[in-house]
Amino acid sequence: MKVLDYRRLGWGAMGLCLCISSVLAGEVDQALIDRGRYVAAVSGCNDCHTPGYAQNDGQTPEAQWLTGDRLGWYGPWGTTYPSNLRLLAAQLDESQWIAMARNLKSLPPMPWFNLNRMSAEDSRALYHYLRFLGPAGEPAPAYQPPGVEPQSPHVTFPAGP
Ligand code: HEC
Numbered sequence: 170m171k172v173l174d175y176r177r178l179g180w181g182a183m184g185l186c187l188c189i190s191s192v193l194a195g196e197v198d199q200a201l202i203d204r205g206r207y208v209a210a211v212s213g214c215n216d217c218h219t220p221g222y223a224q225n226d227g228q229t230p231e232a233q234w235l236t237g238d239r240l241g242w243y244g245p246w247g248t249t250y251p252s253n254l255r256l257l258a259a260q261l262d263e264s265q266w267i268a269m270a271r272n273l274k275s276l277p278p279m280p281w282f283n284l285n286r287m288s289a290e291d292s293r294a295l296y297h298y299l300r301f302l303g304p305a306g307e308p309a310p311a312y313q314p315p316g317v318e319p320q321s322p323h324v325t326f327p328a329g330p
Contacts, residue, residue: 198297205298208291209235217251217278235299236306241319244326246276248319250309258299266296276312277326 209215215222215229220238222229237253258266270292273281287295313319 201294201297202301204294208295237309241323243323247315248313249276252309253306255304259304267292
């Protein structure tokens with residue numbers, strides 16, 4: 170019966186290891202998600218990519234964060250709409266997201282030059298936060314070329330300095 174005892178001991182120890190490692194993994198994920206939530210809030214992504222956020226003092230419920238916006242930004246570049254970042258993250262893996270964020274160039278008023286400077290750690294946290302939120306909402310309306318003033322609500326930029 171000694172053999173059986175050893176086996177039991179082995180399984181018990183293995184179970185304990187698995188339990189500890191899953192607790193640690195859980196903690197790491199939670200920390201990453203919390204950091205991503207923080208990055209989204211303080212780096213301004215919600216201001217444009219979350220409906221109503223800039224107009225309601227940041228009170229949009231988290232369930233709608235980063236689902237994009239139908240408010241157009243009309244200027245000499247045409248009309249752009251803040252993309253649905255939750256749908257975008259759902260299509261990319263972590264390394265694709267980080268590379269996209271580092272190399273993105275887009276039209277105003279997206280501050281792509283700021284996003285390009287985001288650290289890989291913050292970018293990774295933002296990605297995992299977006300994946301944690303999960304895909305939701307609709308794709309943003311399509312870009313419209315210059316000279317066509319949108320009929321739907323939009324912000325108008327001056328022609329330039
Ligand atoms: C001032 C408004 C504004 C802010 C702030 C802003 N964005 Fe954007 N973003 C936009 C607009 C508008 C577009 C669409 C640009 C275009 O069509 O070329 C866009 C596009 C993007 C895209 C490209 C999406 C695609 O489908 O290709 C990414 C990624 C993105 N933003 C991420 C972010 C992140 C991350 C933050 C915060 C660090 C952020 N944006 C902050 C307005 C903003």
